[in-house]
Amino acid sequence: MAVLLASLSLHIYPSEIDSLLRELDMSIRNRPQYTLKRQEQIDALQRKLRLSHSDQERYDLYRELFGKYRSYRMDSALWVANQRVELAKRMKNPLYIRSAELNIAEVMIGVAMYKEGLEILDGIKSADLDASGVSYYYYQYHQVYTLMADYAFSDQMKEHYRGLAYQYKDSIISMRRPGSQGYLLMMSEKLLYEEKYDEAIEILKSCYKTHEEKGYSVAIPSIGLANAYAFMGNTELQKKYLAISAIADIQAATKEYISLWKLANLLFQEGDIKRAYTYIECSMQDATFCNARYRTQEISELLPVISRTYENKLKEEKTQMVALVILTSVLLIILLIALMFIFYQMKRLNVARKAVNTMNEELKHINSDLHTLNDKLQESNQVKEEYIGYVFNMCSLYINKQEEQRKMLARKIKTGQLDDLYKTVNSSSFVANELKEFFYTFDSVFLKLYPKFIEQFNTLLQEDERICPKEGELLTPELRVFALIRLGITDSGKIANFLHYSAQTVYNYRLKVRNKSLLSKDEFMEAVQQIG
Template sequence: MYKFFTPLLLLLLTSLTSLGNNELDSLYKELDLLIAQRPQLELQKNKEIDKFRYVMESDTTALREKYFLAMEIFKLYEVFEFYGALHFINEAIKFSKELGEEKLINDTYINLANLLIRSGIYLESEEILEGIDQSTLSNSQLIFYNLIYKELYYQLSFYTRVKHLKKSYQEKYQHYSKILLELLPEHSDEYLAIKEVQALDQKNVQEARRINALRLSRTQVGQREYSKITFLHSITYEFEKDLENQKKYLVLSAISDVKGSIKDNASLAVLANQLYKSGDLERAYKYINISYEDAHFYNSDLRKIQIADILPLISKSYEDQLIEQKLSLQVFTIVTSLLSFVLIFAFFYIRRQVNIVRKARNKSVEVNDQLKTSNAELITANEQLKKLHSDLYKTNHVKEVYIGEFLKICSDYIDKLENQAMHTQKMLIGRKYGVLLDEIKNQDVRKVEMKQFYKNFDTTFLNIYPDFVEEMNRLLDPEDPIKLKAKDLLNTELRIFALVRLGISDSAKISKLLGNSVTTIYNYRVKIKNKAVVDRERFEEYVMKIGE
């Protein structure tokens, strides 16, 4: 039982692995296609921004509307380009102060702090947050305020290398997470995001995936949240050292980033690093450079620093691979060139040998004597056939037997000529010239004898079945009968079916008797049957009845 299930299990695992690889390959193709479309996607993003910008900068636009337009443009720039986002959040701050509305002012400063944290500007972000009076914040603003503090201390704890500061930052991060869990509705995305990260911190992979799946169902590709959620999902597979699934969700995250023109991204750089570790240097090199371009475009010093740690390693490995491939190509070119010289030498050598054999064949005079002997045998055979011919009219059975014997003798004669020719060729190649004749006759003896064979066969057969041609044409389309040349008694098509009438229906035997290939015989038979006015499947049965 165990021996039976083991191969089956291996086959199943192989199939699942193959399906997984196919899915990942498809995702790579989708990502590469979107990367090729980046200029168009960026142009579309800029056009969307310009529509709002044009209205905001118009003199006819009210101050309050300008504020909301500035905030809208800021949101579009927030993950697209840092200095654009910074400019328009400062514009929104200016408009909110002119309006004198504390709620709007608080919104702008909280968003400014969030933007600075995104770029790794932690000190200024903390100063801005400390300058906000929490008592003036609405409930939604208070949640956002604490979310930013949580993110600030999460990043500080992650990036600091000072041990006692890391511990302090972690405690503050946990403090703000606890506050948020009390403020947030249990089914809100922010609440679930905190619970998911806590599950990841505790290495509770199944719980993290359960929450992640719920969050993922609420978003779609191209949104910032989709990119973040799929990135977190990849971490669960990193814990399990499942590299293929980790790469799958990193690719999904990168697809969302490129589709949404999200330049402040992390997934593409992490994916490039994993590809580098697994030896896929060409793809790793491509993705890390695109990631660096995005970081440069966004003007994020934090992202540039992160990428700078792995970019030189990938670039160096990729360049080494290119050098190795170049050397391999050079070796291949040298080997190919040497083989070409060998082939050229072999060609001329073989050509020389062929010329030697041809000259030896031209000098041969032995064949003519052998052909004369064979011709005498043929005359004897013809005399025997004439004697047989006188008895052919007794019964149809006797006629068919005699004609069959006639054909056998002629076929044996043709085989004898072919065997003689093969023997002659062997003698020439072996340079056993023997007694040579003066010259070889110019005419082709085999063709002459075949013509004589056809003439004898045609004459004999038509003496037995004088109406055979007319009877055959009655079986065929009147518009397309078999037509004979002036001097011909039968042609190849009629000879084939004459043999069929004599009971020889095997195409191989017919081809041997008539000196044609089996394919030619088959094609002639099909051609005649296609012109039949009787049932094609029974056509040869009708032929067998001719002359009865």
């Protein structure tokens, strides 16, 4: 079973770690964006400071600003801490003064000025602090002794400082609320020191889950898990959690971190030189930007080794590239000769093929033109059939009306109704009625041929300028003008004669509607003639 689990881990972890490393690579490329976001947060706090009205408000804002600068820019964090001290003294608040002095001590420790940091800490009494201040006070002692142990010259001094740091772990745990994240994280550090790795991992996984659920940064529990797995010799899980921690640090624009350069060292040992170089370069740039001296010192020990190996690898790759280029050039020359021979052999075939293709294209165009012509002829025949029937019907009706008119006039003359006869002859209602009936019949026949004419015509116009016939109308005068254009009558004079309008009226209708169009003049006219 153990062998099976080990085999499965070999197959599962690499793909997961590769995915994490790709995400980390992307985060490093996007680093300027994350830095800009953090700087914008700092700028917003500074604007609030300029607009603040009370010392208490300014003190609280400086505390928040210190939180943004720590692990980002140590020199700025020191300036903020000094401002807090000055403000606290002006407020005559001893608790605030001690809290601000602890900020200064934190910065001193962060820039490897351990002596100055310890002097500040030694000058503060825990009795002068509140509970959170005492926890912070103990943590700074723990931090300085941990760092001094890391850089001690002898094993005896290293153990001495580690012992002091261990004592402060207990002090910190005693000041923190049991079950809180700060309590659990410090408890996991203590268990790691005591080599109780399984218990530490259980606590750290719980913290990781809580941080993930609440949207906190998972950088701290991840680096703890990475350390735990390093002690246990599980390189794959160490690499996984170092990558997770590094991603969280980069995306939070944290500049003082440990995960990325440790991951660089691990990848360097595994032979991933390019990534190791990218990560160590990024770590050095961020540590320099932050002015975190002890991180710069740690990275400086690795950077020359990785950089030299990376440069050697580049030289080796360059040599291989030159050899590959020479080989490729020779192969290309051979290939070029072969291609020239093939080209010569295929040249005549290509000429014949082009001639055939040209003929095929011409035939396609001819067929297309014939199809278009057939469609137009079919449409023209349909229009002719409809309108021939319409003309014959109109002529028959007109003859009947003329006969009825003749009979009515004869009756009036016979009966001596001369006044009525005069009124009838001089009345324009007959012509008006005839025109009305003529328009109605024309509209009916046209809409029978092109039932969607109005709908499609309106799609060419602006939405609020569309033309809708009134109740009882089939086509408006404007639509009637463009109906004739659709039938192929484009001359305004002919349209005016056909509809009994003046040429100016037809021109005005065409201009008015064209100004409402969504298209240019030529495009609009072409689109009208394509309706149906």
